[in-house]
Amino acid sequence: MKNLRRQVLKSLAASLLVPPLAWARGAGGAPVKIALIEGLSGGNANGGEAVFRNLVWAVERVNQRGGVKTAQGPRPLQLDRYDSKGQIEEALSAMRSAIDDGAQFILQGNSSAVAAALIDAINKHNEREPGRRVLFLNYSAVDPILTNEKCSFWHFRFDAHADMRMAALMSVLREDKALKSVYLLGQDYSFGQAVLREARRQLGAQRPDVQIVGDELHPLLRIKDFAPYATKIKASGAEAVITGNFSNDLTLLVKAAREVGFDGKFYTFYGNALGAPAAIGEAGLGKVIAVADWLPNVQTAQSEAFYQSFRQRYPRPADDYVHMRLQLMIETLAQAIERAGGTDAVAVANAIERAAVNLHGQAGAMRAADHQFQQQLVVGVMDRQGAPGVRFDVEGSGYGFRVIKTIQPAQAEMPTTCRMERAS
Numbered sequence: 001m002k003n004l005r006r007q008v009l010k011s012l013a014a015s016l017l018v019p020p021l022a023w024a025r026g027a028g029g030a031p032v033k034i035a036l037i038e039g040l041s042g043g044n045a046n047g048g049e050a051v052f053r054n055l056v057w058a059v060e061r062v063n064q065r066g067g068v069k070t071a072q073g074p075r076p077l078q079l080d081r082y083d084s085k086g087q088i089e090e091a092l093s094a095m096r097s098a099i100d101d102g103a104q105f106i107l108q109g110n111s112s113a114v115a116a117a118l119i120d121a122i123n124k125h126n127e128r129e130p131g132r133r134v135l136f137l138n139y140s141a142v143d144p145i146l147t148n149e150k151c152s153f154w155h156f157r158f159d160a161h162a163d164m165r166m167a168a169l170m171s172v173l174r175e176d177k178a179l180k181s182v183y184l185l186g187q188d189y190s191f192g193q194a195v196l197r198e199a200r201r202q203l204g205a206q207r208p209d210v211q212i213v214g215d216e217l218h219p220l221l222r223i224k225d226f227a228p229y230a231t232k233i234k235a236s237g238a239e240a241v242i243t244g245n246f247s248n249d250l251t252l253l254v255k256a257a258r259e260v261g262f263d264g265k266f267y268t269f270y271g272n273a274l275g276a277p278a279a280i281g282e283a284g285l286g287k288v289i290a291v292a293d294w295l296p297n298v299q300t301a302q303s304e305a306f307y308q309s310f311r312q313r314y315p316r317p318a319d320d321y322v323h324m325r326l327q328l329m330i331e332t333l334a335q336a337i338e339r340a341g342g343t344d345a346v347a348v349a350n351a352i353e354r355a356a357v358n359l360h361g362q363a364g365a366m367r368a369a370d371h372q373f374q375q376q377l378v379v380g381v382m383d384r385q386g387a388p389g390v391r392f393d394v395e396g397s398g399y400g401f402r403v404i405k406t407i408q409p410a411q412a413e414m415p416t417t418c419r420m421e422r423a424s
Contacts, residue, residue, distance in 0.1 A: 031078035032068060032343055034059070034333075035098035037108045037118070039086030043221030044247040046274055047110050048083075050321040051139065055079055055107065057313050058330035068334050071341040077334070086110070086221070088117045095121060099134060104343050105333065109140030109159065110246075112191035116146060119155050126154055126345070126423070133345035135352075137333065139326050142269075143190045144198075147372040151418035154345070156352055156371040158329040158364075160293060162191060162244065162269075164414055166198045168291045168377045168407050169242070169267045174206045176240075179265075183214035183238035185229065187249055192217060195244035195269070213238050221249055230256035233264075240265040251279040258283040265289060273321040277382060278397040285399075288382040294324035294362055295380045295401050296392040302361035307392065317396025325375070328364050331357045332373075346423050364409070370418035377412050379405040 036055060038048040059077045062068065067076040080103065082094035091114045095106060108118055115138055126133040136155045138146065144161045160168075173179065184199050186192035196215065203210055213236040218229065230253065233241060241264060245253055250270055257266075258280060265287045270276070272290035280288055296307045310322045336351035337343060353368035364375035380401030385393035389402035 029067075029070065029073045029075035031076050032105075032337065033098075033101065033103040034077055034079050034105045034107060035094075035101070035103035036079060036081045037084050037091050037094045037098065037106060037114075038081070038110055040081060040083040042085045042087075043249075044086055044110055047247050048086075050274065050319075051110065051323065051326065052081055053314055053319055053321075054323045054326040055330065057310065058327050060313075061327075062330060062334045068337045070337065070343070077330075084108075084114065086114070088114055092117060092121055095125075099125065099132060104134055104345065106134055106136045107139065107329075108136070109138050111189075112141040112143035112146065112194075113189050115141030116143070116150060116190065119146065119150055119152050122154050123152055135345050135349055137329055139323065139329055141191070143194050145190070145194070147370040148417045151370045151416070151420050153349060153371075153420055153423045156349075156366065156373070158325045158332070158373045160375070160377055160412060161372065161414075162194045163198045164377065164412050165269055165291045166195065166202055167414070168379055168405070168412065169269075169289065170202045170206055171407065172289060172379050172405050173210075173240075173242075173267060176265075179207075179210060179239050181211045181213045181236070181238050182240045182242055182267075183216075183233045183236055184212060185214070185216050185218070185233070185241055185243045185245070185253070187220040187245060188217035189220050192220070192244055195242075199242045218249075221247065223249065223252065226253045226256035227260065229253065230260045230262060233257060234260050234262045238264055240267060242267045244269045246270040247274060251275045254284070254288070255279040263287075271382070272380060272401050273394050275395070277394045277399040280382070280399075284382045285384065286381060289379060289404075290382075290401060291377055291379050293375055293377060294322070295378050295403055296322065296394070297380065297390055297400055298378060298403055299389065299391075300361050304391075306360035306362075320395045324359070324362050325364075325373070327359055328357050328362065328373075328375070331359055332364075332366065349423070367413075367416075370416040370420065372416065374409045374413055376409050377407040378403050379407075 040048040059079045063076045067074045084091035138157045142162045184196045186196045271288045332355045336348045339351040340347035356365040383390045390400040393400040
């Protein structure tokens with residue numbers, strides 16, 4: 001019954017993502033199958049669904065212009081979804097199912113631990129079955145190790161990694177001369193550990209005068225009541241919290257901090273959406289800072305047009321979480337397939353290595369040395385909708401993020417220790 005339900009959901013998704021318009025324009029070849037392997041249930045289900053919505057929109061855009069041009073003719077993209085429940089073993093099982101179903105491109109991102117396991121599994125699969133090689137496109141798993149020690153020819157990351165994001169946050173924190181103490185709090189797995197490790201390093205290098213009054217990890221997506229953590233943060237005298245927390249681990253944390261009367265700032269990786277602004281409320285005005293590859297209040301006509309078109313596609317406030325990098329990722333894949341003339345994994349990988357894309361004024365390029373996408377980053381601070389620089393709110397909350405810092409790609413770029421074994 002479970003397998004039947006999965007097949008029905010996949011078929012429904014596929015039918016939605018290969019619209020009649022695409023076929024009418026000549027995308028008549030066999031679909032190029034893309035498999036989303038993500039936690040679509042469990043503690044980060046809202047994050048997984050936000051990713052799926054963005055991918056649907058991106059795939060629709062490619063198919064509406066006729067799909068991808070290959071040597072055999074135009075072909076539409078087909079997006080199938082597989083629920084990993086955020087678990088490594090489930091993700092590996094889903095990967096095997098996706099490959100058996102004909103997927104040639106695996107997409108995942110909402111867990112660095114899962115991403116690391118997928119890299120290892122795809123490396124082994126591609127070596128064992130060269131006739132069925134696949135590529136792994138990673139949109140959010142930001143543990144730096146994935147494009148350093150664990151870099152792989154078959155893996156491409158389209159998000160800035162944790163050290164890059166931390167450097168962007170630190171470019172704002174180091175200018176806050178009044179700040180004298182911080183509390184480091186994160187999720188106890190590879191990504192959360194990497195965030196706190198880099199926070200300690202960058203604070204020591206750039207703000208040695210700032211005292212770390214707390215340094216703590218907690219179980220990933222299992223804490224239901226963050227009041228004990230919030231109480232410790234307040235009692236420590238911290239003037240700010242640095243955290244990579246996401247989903248319920250972020251919203252419950254900031255809500256608890258508000259309830260215990262913590263009046264400090266939050267330097268976050270993901271404080272700009274998925275319920276966080278509404279949970280924080282008025283207490284976050286001018287105090288919640290978030291880093292992203294793009295924010296709705298980037299003040300250009302192209303950016304506004306991009307955001308307005310997303311809101312037309314998904315008008316419900318609850319669906320309002322736009323990932324620009326996911327759009328750039330799908331555009332990169334479409335460009336690479338066309339340059340390769342088909343879907344051969346090595347040929348497409350070589351083409352992705354040379355990819356440079358621009359969508360509504362947001363540009364990015366893949367670095368061949370480690371397969372780390374290079375793009376600008378922005379840092380925003382939470383404010384009321386309607387305040388200067390805050391035309392758009394988030395998820396109908398009445399709060400949005402005003403851009404206070406833009407970091408150009410050359411500034412955001414960091415060195416790599418990758419020693420990649422290339423395929424042919």
